[in-house]
Amino acid sequence: MKLSDGVEQAIHSVAMLASLEDNQVLSAAALAEFHGVSPSYLLKHLQTLSRSGILGTFPGPKGGYYLAQSPADISLLDVVLAVEGPEPAFRCKEIRRNGPNPVPDGFFTAPCQISAAMLRAERSYRAELKSVTISHLLADVQRDDDGTLAARSCVFLDANVRITPQNRSQEPG
Template sequence: MQISKGVEWAAHAAALMCGLPPGTGLRAEALARYHGVPKAYMAKQMQALSKAGIVHTARGKNGGYRLARSADAITLWDVMRAIEGDRPAFTCTEIRQNGPCGATPDQCRQKCAIAAAFHAAEAAFRDHLQSVSLVDIAAGVLADSPPDHLRDVGRWLEAEAVALG
């Protein structure tokens, strides 16, 4: 399974918004600049997060994005689903019915061991992402970052945050 850059960028943007003062947001261009990614691509990810109800969008001169609900109520699965959708990563094509020794559809009523293993792995992956909230991510950043870096981030947020109406 390969997770797109969009998921990574959206997760980083959402995690950064945990540090915003109440009533403020960040413009997509500021989020793109902070992460060193193309503005148009970041805007696309933010639109997907908005459509999924993860961020709130305010338009206009003082427009920007902020989390739409508390950070402890947003999981990495929410972010991934907003960007990638919730289609299964593995789709069984019943290849065991092909070829000269192919099984009959009647013999394939139960999932084969391969499909079962992939589905179990995907469920475990999804369950883990559902157990990790943005609060957990923010706590990890706070624990792992040097104080001077955290001060720089705080100053940057203060300078870039816009009051949302």
């Protein structure tokens, strides 16, 4: 299975936004710069994450993105589904019905065995992604970091974090 580059970019961006305080945001341009990716491609995924309710936006020229949910409430599956969509990776087209000698109709009362096996694998894959939250990932990174990653992020955040005029939790509606 191959996921788009947008999934990796989205997960890293969500993880970075998880470190912000309540009155802080990061611009799409800053997130793209930090990760060395195309700003326009990342922006497309940030907007998708925002529409899905994972991210929030603070408008205006000094605005940016922040987590709209707790990192403990955002799973990898949430991010993958927001970026890739909810459809299963494997979609059976019943090609057994094609060709010069198609399988008789009686074989189509139950799903194709190949499709059934692929859907079982998809359920396992999704269950594993659902079990890993952004909080879990951050704890793993923190446990394995000798201080290098934290220092890199802190320097960047100090230079790029935007302070909003109010705490996001005080925003109307």
